[in-house]
Amino acid sequence: MDQIIVRGNGPLNGEIPIAGAKNACLTLMPATLLTDAPLTLTNAPRLSDIATMTQLLQSLGSEVASLQGGKVLALSSAQISNHTADYDIVRKMRASILVLGPMLARDGHAVVSLPGGCAIGARPVDLHLKALEAMGAELDLRDGYVHAKAPGGRLKGAVINFPFVSVGATENALLAATLAKGTTVINNAAREPEIVDLAQCLRRMGAQIEGEGTSTITIQGVQALGGATHPVVADRIELGTYMLAPAICGGEVECLGGRIDLVGAFCEKLDAAGVSVTETARGLKVSRKNGRVKAVDVVTEPFPGFPTDLQAQMMALLCTADGTSVLEEKIFENRFMHAPELLRMGAKIEVHGGHATVTGVEKLRGAPVMATDLRASVSLILAGLAAEGETVVSRVYHLDRGYEHVEEKLRACGAQIERVKGA
Ligand code: UD1
Numbered sequence: 001m002d003q004i005i006v007r008g009n010g011p012l013n014g015e016i017p018i019a020g021a022k023n024a025c026l027t028l029m030p031a032t033l034l035t036d037a038p039l040t041l042t043n044a045p046r047l048s049d050i051a052t053m054t055q056l057l058q059s060l061g062s063e064v065a066s067l068q069g070g071k072v073l074a075l076s077s078a079q080i081s082n083h084t085a086d087y088d089i090v091r092k093m094r095a096s097i098l099v100l101g102p103m104l105a106r107d108g109h110a111v112v113s114l115p116g117g118c119a120i121g122a123r124p125v126d127l128h129l130k131a132l133e134a135m136g137a138e139l140d141l142r143d144g145y146v147h148a149k150a151p152g153g154r155l156k157g158a159v160i161n162f163p164f165v166s167v168g169a170t171e172n173a174l175l176a177a178t179l180a181k182g183t184t185v186i187n188n189a190a191r192e193p194e195i196v197d198l199a200q201c202l203r204r205m206g207a208q209i210e211g212e213g214t215s216t217i218t219i220q221g222v223q224a225l226g227g228a229t230h231p232v233v234a235d236r237i238e239l240g241t242y243m244l245a246p247a248i249c250g251g252e253v254e255c256l257g258g259r260i261d262l263v264g265a266f267c268e269k270l271d272a273a274g275v276s277v278t279e280t281a282r283g284l285k286v287s288r289k290n291g292r293v294k295a296v297d298v299v300t301e302p303f304p305g306f307p308t309d310l311q312a313q314m315m316a317l318l319c320t321a322d323g324t325s326v327l328e329e330k331i332f333e334n335r336f337m338h339a340p341e342l343l344r345m346g347a348k349i350e351v352h353g354g355h356a357t358v359t360g361v362e363k364l365r366g367a368p369v370m371a372t373d374l375r376a377s378v379s380l381i382l383a384g385l386a387a388e389g390e391t392v393v394s395r396v397y398h399l400d401r402g403y404e405h406v407e408e409k410l411r412a413c414g415a416q417i418e419r420v421k422g423a
Contacts, residue, residue: 001394001395001396001397001422001423002396002397002419002420002421002422003392003393003394003396003419003420003422004381004392004393004396004399004406004407004417004418004419004420005390005391005392005393005417005418005419005420006366006381006384006385006387006390006391006393006415006416006417007366007384007389007390007391007416007417008249008364008366008384008385008386008387008388008389008391008416009249009385009414009415009416010249010250010251010414011246011249011250011251011252011414012245012246012249012250012251012253012385012410012413012414012415013246013251013252013253013413013414014253014254014412014413014414015253015254015255015256015282015412015413016242016245016253016254016255016256016409016410016412016413017256017257017409018234018235018238018239018242018255018256018257018258018283019043019045019046019234019235019238019404020041020043020044020045020231020232020233020234020235021045021193021194021197021232021233021234021235021236021237021238022045022047022049022050022235022237022238022401022402023095023167023192023194023235023237024193024194024197024198024232024233024235025041025044025045025050025053025073025232026049026050026053026093026095026098027095027098027168027171027175027194027198028041028197028198028201028230028232029041029050029053029054029057029064029073029075030053030057030098030099030101030102030175031102031175031198031201031202031205032057032062032064032075032076032077033057033060033062033077033080033099033102033103033106034102034105034106034175034178034179034202034205034225035077035106035205035224035225035226035227036076036077036078036079037076037205037225037226037227038074038075038076038227039074039075039076039201039205039227039228039229039230040072040073040074040075040227040228040229040230041072041073041075041201041229041230041231041232042071042072042229042230042231042232043071043231043232043234044070044071044072044073044232045232045235045238045404046069046070046071046404046405047400047401047402047403047404048397048400048401049093049095049401049402050070050073052089052092052093052096053093053095053096054066054073055089056085056089056090056093056096056099057075057077057099059082059085059086059089060077060080060081060082060083060085060099060103061077061079061080061081061082062075062076062077062080063075063076063077063078064076080103080106080107083103083107083109083110083111084110084111084112084145085099085100085110085111085112085113086113087113087144087145090112090113090114090115091113091115093115093401094115094168095115095168096112096113096115097112097114097115097125097128097168097172098168098171098172098175099112100112100128100132100146100148100172101128101132101171101172101173101174101175101176102175102176104132104137104148104149104150104155104176105150105154105155105175105176105177105178105179105180106179107153108149108150108152108153108154108155109148109149109150110146110148111145111146111147111148112145112146112148113144113145113146114141114144114145114146125146125168125169127162127163127164127166127169128166128168128169128172128173129146130160130169131160131162131169131172131173131176131186132148132155132172132173132176134158134159134160135150135155135156135157135158135160135173135176135177135180135184136150136151136155136156136158137149137150137155138150138151154179154180154181155176155177155179155180155181155221156180156181156182157177157180157181157182157183157184157219157220157221158180158184158185159184159185159187160173160184160185160186160187161187161188162186162187162188162189163188164188165188165189165190165191165302166190167190167192167194167195167302169190170186170189170190170195170217171190171194171195171198173186174186174189174195174198174199174202174209174212174217174219175198175202177219177221178202178205178207178208178209178219178221178222178225179221179222179223179224179225180219180221181221182220182221183218183219183220183221184218184219184221185216185217185218185219186216186217186218186219187215187216188215189211189212189214189215189216189217190302190303191213191214191215191302191303191304192302192303193213193233193236193261193262193303194233195212195213195217196212196213196233197230197232197233198212199212199213199217200212200230201228201230202225204228204229204230205225205226205227205228206222206224206225206226207219207222207225208220208221208222233262234257234258234259234262236259236262236263236307237307237309237310237375237402238402238403239255239257239258239259239262239263239284240263240266240307240310240313241310241313241378241382241403242255242409242410243255243258243263243266243270243277243284243286244310244313244314244316244317244382245382245385245410245413245415246275246286246287246288246413247270247273247275247286247288247293247317248293248316248317248320248382248383248385248386249385249386249415250288250289250290251287251288251413251414252285252286252287253285253286253287253413254280254282254283254284254285254286255283255284255285255286256282256283257282257283258283258284259283259284260277260279260284263284264304265301265304265305265306265307266306266307266310266314269296269298269306269314270286272294272296273293273294273295273296273317273318273321274288274291274293274294275287275288275293276288291322292320292321292322292360292362293317293318293320293321293322294321294322294323295318295321295322295323295324295325295358295360296318296321296325297325297326297327297328298311298314298318298325298326298327298328299327299328299330300327300328300329300330300331301330301331302331308329308330308331308332308335309375310375311327311329311335311375312335312338312375312376312378312379313375313378313379313382314327315327315336315338315339315342315349315356315358315379316338316342316379316380316382316383316386317382318358318360319342319345319347319348319349319358319360319361319364319383320360320361320362320363320364320386321358321360322360323359323360324357324358324359324360325357325358325360326355326356326357326358327355327356327358328354328355329354329355329356330354333354336351336356337372337373337376338372338375338376338379338380339351339356341369341370341371341372341376341380342364342369342379342380342383344367344368344369345364345365345366345367345369345380345383345384345387345391346361346363346364346365346367346387347361347364347383348360348361363387363388364383364386364387364388365387365388365389366384366387366388366389366390366391366392367387367391367392368391368392368394369384369391369392369393369394370393370394370395371393371394371395371396371398371399372395372398373398374398374399374401374402375402376398377393377395377396377398377399378399378402378403378406380393381393381399381406381410381417384417385410385415385417396419407419
């Protein structure tokens with residue numbers, strides 16, 4: 001298995017291009033299943049999760065061509081030739097459940113394995129299933145699979161009241177509702193930029209949707225959808241991650257394609273910590289000149305709150321802050337698996353349930369550490385960039401699920417980082 005070796009090397013200076021959002025692309029790709037016309041996604045990121053979704057869609061009969069080195073995905077589903085999403089693919093990635101709504105909406109039946117994904121808590125899919133049931137789906141859970149049918153072959157519009165916010169369940173309901181008979185109202189919908197991006201793409205395909213980006217989305221089902229070309233929105237998590245590189249190491253980095261509206265709550269915390277963020281014509285410029293950052297408290301929340309997917313990286317920053325910070329994780333239980341690894345690097349962290357108390361130290365020290373999930377792995381790289389000596393991060397296959405060319409992007413700003421290929 002590959003390892004990444006990082007040596008703390010002082011301030012970082014330069015520019016980093018931000019890719020299209022993994023999480024947006026993973027929900028846009030299954031939209032191909034809603035139509036027999038071509039769907040083209042531009043600004044796609046080159047990641048192993050995208051390859052997994054490609055494989056899943058191909059297994060269902062879709063054609064997926066990766067063009068321009070993977071930056072453009074040309075998808076076409078003239079018909080769905082296989083309605084079963086197999087465990088062997090689905091277990092690799094939780095977002096695979098997003099093929100359920102579209103298959104059911106288009107053909108009235110689907111069988112999808114219950115998903116796996118990052119080991120950050122129980123992560124059930126009950127809200128996805130309840131939303132589809134509200135739309136008339138009949139579901140049978142057996143042998144690890146959801147067997148779903150729409151009576152009469154078509155879902156019906158419904159009022160869906162989510163008890164709490166779920167990004168994936170909102171996406172599945174939104175995808176399915178575009179072809180349902182009648183009107184669907186999704187209450188307590190997720191407001192993430194990836195939902196807005198999905199709604200915009202679906203509208204380009206002919207869907208009738210209002211209210212995306214608010215807590216209530218209304219969809220008027222149509223008989224059929226057509227093709228579209230859609231650019232994937234910038235990845236706000238990749239953006240936030242690279243914004244933290246100069247914050248933690250010092251220096252000045254411009255994140256090309258970054259937008260403040262994607263990372264508002266995160267920027268407020270950077271500001272409170274003493275890190276400067278300015279909007280430029282090409283993106284966001286982040287700089288920290290001298291001295292340590294200040295401690296800040298962080299609570300993860302659904303958008304527009306502080307994203308859970310930046311919590312591990314923010315913790316890496318706060319490990320070297322002046323003072324004590326409390327991080328509260330409200331989205332996922334068990335999402336502090338990076339803390340014991342940061343401890344190995346000399347951090348002072350105490351975890352109590354959903355809270356982590358971080359007392360900043362002057363300097364972290366390099367150590368061998370292990371990536372436990374996607375965002376944890378990049379937090380260890382950030383910590384390594386700010387540490388004295390060498391940090392060896394193993395199990396970096398997690399990293400490749402969500403960050404393209406991470407070594408090149410950081411090296412271009414002066415970081416000492418290299419990948420050692422494993423067997
Ligand atoms: C998406 C993102 C993920 C991010 C998360 C929260 C993708 C591919 N992944 O994941 O990177 O960390 O949003 O911003 O877009 N839940 C249930 N039942 C359900 C669904 C969710 O109990 O049916 C719970 C989850 O366990 C979690 C919370 O709801 O505690 C929020 O999860 P959700 O917003 O659904 O996350 P995902 O869509 O899986």
